[in-house]
Amino acid sequence: MSSRTEPTATEEAAAPEAAPPAPAGRTPSGCAITIEGVSKTYAADAGPVHALTPTDLEVAPGEFVVLLGPSGCGKTTLLRMLAGLEVPTEGSVRMGDRTLFAPGALAPQRDALGSLGFVFQAPTLMPWRRIGRNIELPLEGKGPRRRERRERAALMAEKVGLEDFLRHYPRQLSGGMQQRAAIARALVHDPDVLLMDEPFGALDAMTRDQMNILLQQLWMDTGKTVVLVTHSISEAVFLADRIVLLSPRPGRVKDVVEIDFPRPRPLSVSADPEFGEIVARLRAQLGEHE
């Protein structure tokens, strides 16, 4: 991780008055992620299914973008393309100044994936590895020696409040703690971009609030570019700089909404009348398709 010393994750709920360091851009030229005319069509017996119609999107370095929409709107497909896990039917994807998918490419350019962290819906920790070893997985076989890997994993665990659980097996931890470990694992190799696929969808509302606060803190501390997928409107408004609203059948971008509440946002921001207005407006837009 970066050499800056930051408040640890355990303090995350405190001190909303701490001055937020400006998220620093890492890519000198332009956008962290550029999506041009990307679409995805699946072949099916009953005819082609348009998971995503041609879509353009640019994400600035250090920006927190949330893809919001109901199931079937293509938001997860889009995110998985950014991770090279799905291949677009048309269009191109660039990460920084490297091309991930050229138009018509059948496979991702692997060198463009280098600086990427991914948090899945499930923690996907390996049950045979202790938490510390799970966190250091992305570093293995890449260069850092064992000792350095241990140190970096321990540092990351501290940031997410798991420093006392390095020697535990995943099944000994609660769902929220497992997801914290997954976040630490996604960040341990210090990627530029963090992709998150409904990371808190399986958690209860209170744990979810805590995780949102933690994530905001981590993002402010590290200046990562974050793209997060969710179907929770209030989570989207709480976390995002910009919400990309998608609608289903066929999946497409319906609206883009800038959110400019000052950071760090306390949980009480949801009591703000403007917060309520934005949530209501988004809900109305989503509701048009129900």
Next chain:
Amino acid sequence: MAAVSEVARADLRRLRHRRLLESRWILWITTPVLLLLLLGAWKLYTVVSGVSALTVPPPEAVGRALFELMGRSMLYEAAYYTFYSTVMGFLIAVVVGVGLGIVLGKLHLLEKVSAPFLVATQVVPKVAIVPLVLLWFGFGIASKIFMAAVISFFVVMQNTILGIRSIDPGHRDLMKVIQAPWWKRVISLDIPSSLPFVLTGIELGVVFAITGAIVGEFLGGDDGLGALAVVMLAGLRTDQLFATVIVMTLMGFVLYAVVSAIRRFAIPWHESSGRVTSL
């Protein structure tokens, strides 16, 4: 008040039940007790029914026969022979079963195409092919090793296929996202993820291997516990036949215990290894 104490008592009962389930020493008490009960019933039957000692010898006669056998080198030679052919056959079964299981687990089409033939090798009554095996491998140890291997390889292979197929797609995605090279995926995902299945197959396989070796000895050759049993039967020494079966059983227990201990040692993280702790 009465209702509350009723609930409390039920809770206490449940707690006691769970403690009993989790305790290690319980088997050290129940096993000898149940064994004694079994011996008692056996003895009772021989006395009450007046059955001939040639058909069902009383337990003390079997005990004497066992004691007598234990004083003769014949038993140890036979036991060693059976042990050796079981272990050799079992090791072959593990190598072939795991190897074939990995290949078939990865190549779905090949597995589909070969499935009828693999099932056919299993539904053929093994005892019926023993004469063929004797014809091909002779009356020596090779035929016993072959029988042990043939009977035990299938369950090892099936469990390996299952293990390879059971790898979490999420974990596969994870390995892709972190750009792990193929060898890293094999070492850090494929092997540890399928190990519990493979080890379960191996645990079942060792039991089959003993059966295979003894069936082989039973039907041909002069060595091993199976052949010893045939000799006892021919000499109408039912008591010694019983004793031989007891020795076979003990050997099975030992082999199973060893393999089972290896499994628990190799995958301490797995639910099947006990020790469930949760926060």
